[in-house]
Amino acid sequence: MKQNPQTRLIHAPRKAPQSISTIQPPLYRASTIIFNSTDALFNRHWTDDYDYSYGTHGTPTTFTLGDNIAQLEGGVYHLLTPSGLSAINLVNSCFLSQGDEVWVADNIYGPNMEHLRNLEKRYGITVKVYNPIQVETFQPTDKAKLIWLEAAGSVTLEFPDLNSLIKKAQAHHILTALDNTWGAGLAFNAFDLGEEHLSVDITVHALTKYPSGGGDILMGSVVTRDKELHNKLFRTHAIQGISVSGDDVAQIQRSLASMQLRYEHQSKNALTLLTWLKNQSEFIQVLHPADPDNASYSYWKEICQQGHSAGLVSVIFDSKHQLQDIRNFCDSLKLFKLGFSWGGPVSLVMLYNLKDMRVLEHSHLKDGLLVRFCIGLEHPEDLIQDIQHALEQVKKVKNE
Structure with missing residues (x-):
């Protein structure tokens, strides 16, 4: 079939083989992802480990970085966000509802506190503050849903009594979310703290910091080991249209080594x-x-x-x-x-x-x-x- 040159530019008749080995993984830029058949289109589900359906849901580029960050932190499931703060906000908006109680350390990252105060004012959650090195100041009620941990804390750099705080939260069936930007997955394993495999539920990480290393890329991550928690986060991530640039992902992937x-x-x-x-x-x-x-x-x-x-x-x-x-x-x-x-x-x-x-x-x-x-x-x-x-x-x- 004879085609117009414009069509041939879009549907090139000759394509170089796409499978070679390189030190850095290939960069995929995608909004639309092409399905090979209607079977491929309909025999898939958004909860699949690698659901290639649309650019916001993931590409080989984003899944590669996410897998590496999850492995670094000791987790399994991952999501990438445009900044560390957006990763924090994803957790808050996913798990907090009207009437819930959330606990934060008094040395918390300031923008997280600002976001929570906004949720408190607009949507009726209750923000409670504890001293990170005095576990007795963490006094959850039956409305408590989430506790934020930060190790070490912003600005004053106190390292919390993580083991005791996590045990207390687990005893009250409260989700534990750790801002792991300071430790970066290198200082300690938040998913296996060594004492009877004590673990946080979720970590967030400002990849802007050590993973990027250049002071020029904004990105965040959310990591968990729990498939059910991940699916809830992923659903909120998709509904909110959260996505990251493949070019930015490739830059951070390059810096991980x-x-x-x-x-x-x-x-x-x-x-x-x-x-x-x-x-x-x-x-x-x-x-x-x-x-x-x-x-x-x-x-x-x-x-x-x-x-x-x-x-x-x-x-x-x-x-x-x-x-x-x-x-x-x-x-x-x-x-x-x-x-x-x-x-x-x-x-x-x-x-x-x-x-x-x-x-x-x-x-x-x-x-x-x-x-x-x-x-x-x-x-x-x-x-x-x-x-x-x-x-x-x-x-x-x-x-x-």
Whole structure:
């Protein structure tokens, strides 16, 4: 049959073989996926492990990354989302209904709390707050449906008493969801915590951080071992039209091979900075889960038995320093760039006022303004010099 050139461009008569072996898997870009027959179309179900029916449901590219993230974290089933926050929101919107009670740690990732407060106001859920290192503050009622765990917590980096919190949640038939971005599946296995195979139900992970490693890709994941939970999440994922770019997925897949090397290197450098920071009189407290002086050190040591502790360390300035002093400090840094997130090659800094972020009183935290350092891939001695120079600039301005 003779065809117009335009048709031949779309339906090419000659196609190169599609099966070769390469180091990186092929990249599939797809909205429409072609079925080979009506049998293939109708003899399938959205709960199949690999349901190739439409781009939002998955392609070989997205399933490959999802499988790798699930394996990394110790899970089985996975979903990819456009960001870490969207992964969190997927869990909240899937499992919380009017009248339900959800528990969150007082050091929770701020946008998660904001999302839950919005659900509380609009849809009648109840948000309760607990101290992550005091299990007795977690007092669920019979309406409790979900507890959020974060190890370590945002900004102040407390490592929770995971084993006790999970046991208590299980005794009350409450779903456990862990924000596993800090541990990244490398610091510990959230689906097998070593004590009688104690496990969380769900992990979420901001792949934006360590899996990406470049500070240039946004993505999140939701992982579970439970098929029923996964199907509920997948149904919500599909109804909401959540999808990710195949190009972005391929970029993160490419970075996974170096992820553990980068994680361990940044963790080691953070410990180097920790030792130096603790000797600086400007800081009345240095916060890091692997510091024996940290209030949650024993919980970190119990779970993170290989000694991994990510690349974050926070400091609380002496109260003699006002907000403008801390702003001057941050503005004087050269290598540390002012920005959110972590896990990339460039070190980052961010300042916080804990009085605006916490609901409960915390005796283990000193009063003062907090700065969080996110360690990149620079040499630690250069980072120390950068901080030292910034501190000297603050002193100089105060003395003028």
